[in-house]
Amino acid sequence: PQNxxxxxxxxxxxxxxxxxxxxVYGLIGNESVRLPDEVMDPRTFTQSEAFTDLYVESWISIVDHFKDRVRVYESFNEPNDWAGGQxxxxPPDAFARNMARLYQATKGDPTHRDDPAWRxxxxxxxxxxxxxFDNGASFWQQTFEAGIESQGWEEMKTDLGTYPYDGIGIHYYIKEGSEPAAETVAAIKASADAMMAVTDSFEGEGHGKKFYCSEFGFRDDFTGSRDLTVEKMNACFSFFRNDDRYAQAHWFSLTDFPGALYGLYEFGSIALSSRKTETWCAYRTNALGFLPNLPNKIQDGSFESGTFDHWSTFGQTTGILTSTQAGVGPTEGTRYFGLRRSGGGIPGGAIQQVPVSRGRLLTARVMISTFRESGEEKSTAAQIGIDPKGGTDPESEDIVWSRLLESPDCSVPLQVQTTAKSGQATVFLRHFQGGDGFNVVGFDEAVLIEQEGGEEAPHLSSFRVY
Structure with a gap:
């Protein structure tokens, strides 16, 4: 519509x-190729060398355009899927050919070899x-065999030091039903074991190539309940996080689509009213993962002292609270900080200054939950921020803020990162209350850690968008 x-x-x-x-994780599939008008059988043409020629041309054009922003690319989606055929x-030989041609054009081209943007x-x-019915291992083995026998994989390994891939793409739709989560994880592990055994047999042990799970997901109508969907999500994310054969794992998908209710949101919208609360909350918690086991620079981050000895407040706020109201309460212990108010008001919150080391990466995280009786989406919401210079003005342009987040019916982590610019930094917990009705915002378990390195680490999207 915008031309x-x-x-x-x-x-x-x-x-x-x-x-x-x-x-962003890039998938460049067969849809990137505009088929010639004379093609009458797209499926057969897609398996041909003529298709590979067009595919490589499209691939290089797209990668060249985005390579300064997108650094991971995945090729042809689900080549072993029958996709309505027989x-x-x-086929494995066509897949092996595509892999070789794409890799050679990307990293083997003489103008790319010494250019880190490509290399x-x-x-x-x-x-x-x-x-x-298919753990992927047989197709993967046939791909290696075809690549070595007829698609120049060995020559490429001699020339470039590797077979034509840096990571192993995989989708898991195994044990999606009402069986226990442990059975699903065991089936995924069995597939991974079989796939990696094939990889090791050709690559040799110690190759270091990892799985990139770009799709896994569950739907309530298959599992039988939202609770089991969430249990399986949690179990799978835990497995992927703790198995060092995985580089990444992505949930499928952001929203439902017709006939497939895999989303964190119902079909057609990502508004709060379409959010599947339990699934979304579990996803958000898993996507942020665990913080490194480093000292918490914040004192009394759970407000269990019941005092503001280490904190100070600003704006309109309520203070340290003990009881749960409208679903908002402590996530650990018996106390939390926050707001309870009928009607709107100016933003408020709490701040704490902490000593840090200049140039180190700072990560601040807090658990939040909210309730809004009326008003527009995010009119009642929470933020966490860091002033890397140690200032205390909540309106300062130096503050790096997280996104504004509203989370009714569950507590979720909110996080922000920046680089320390002095020997002191300030953490801000800020709430907004714009609705005319009753509003509640709660903060608990505030953490600030510092790490070596001064580069912010934007998290990788863990959902698949279609």
Missing amino acids: LTWFETYDRIVNDYLAEGVQ SAQL DLTIVSGPLFTHI
Whole structure:
């Protein structure tokens, strides 16, 4: 409707995600190729060398455009899926050919070899579709065999030092039903074991290539309950996080779509009213993961002292609270900080100055929950911020703020990162209360850690957008 080109459209999408601290994982599939008008059988053409020629051309054009912003790329989506046919939509030899040609054009081109913008990209093999009848290992083995026998994989390894992939793409749709979460994780692990055994047999042990799980998910109508969907999500994220064979894992998907209710939101909207509260809350908690086990610079971050000896307040706020009201209460212990108020008011909150080391990476996190009786979305909400210079003015332009977040019916982590610019930093917990009705905002378990390195670490999006 705005007459944007393809690149202009995706520039806007990618740039908006990056501006919010979310890295982008790129999938360049067969849809990127405009088929010639004379093609009467798209499936057969997609398996041909002529398709590979067009695919490589599109791939290089897209990667060249986005390589300064997107550093991980995945190729042909689910090549082993029958996709309505009687066999894999892309046979192993065609898949091996695509992998070789894409990798050679990306990293083997003489003008790219010494250019870190190209050389240091991560190229992930097209993700295999695994399910209860196919763990992916057979197709993966056939791909290696075809690549070595007929697609120049050994020559490429001699020339570039690697077979034509940096990571192993995988999708898990295994044990999606009402069986216990432990059975689902065991089935995923069995697939990973089989796939990695194939990889080791060709690569040799110590190759260091990891899985990139770009899709896994569960739907309530398959599991039978929202609770089991969430239990399976938690169990799988825990498995991926603790198994060092995985580089990344992405939840499928952000929203439902017709006939597939996998989303964190119902189909057609990402408004609060469409949010699947339990699933969204579990996802957000898993996506942020655990903080490193480092000393908490904040004193009395859970407000259990019942005093403001280490904190000071600003604006309109209530103070330290003990009872749960409208679903907002402490996440640990018996106390939390926050607001209870009928009607709107100016923002308020609490601050604490802490000693830090200049140049180190600061990460502040707090658990929040909210209740809003009326008013617009996010008119009652929470933020956490860091002033890396140690100032105490909540209106200072030096403060790096998290996104404004509203979380009724569950407590979730809110986080922000920046680099210390002096020997002192200040953490701000800020609430907004714009609704005319009753408003509650709660903060608990405030943490600030510092680490070596001064680069902010935007988290990788852990959901799949379609």
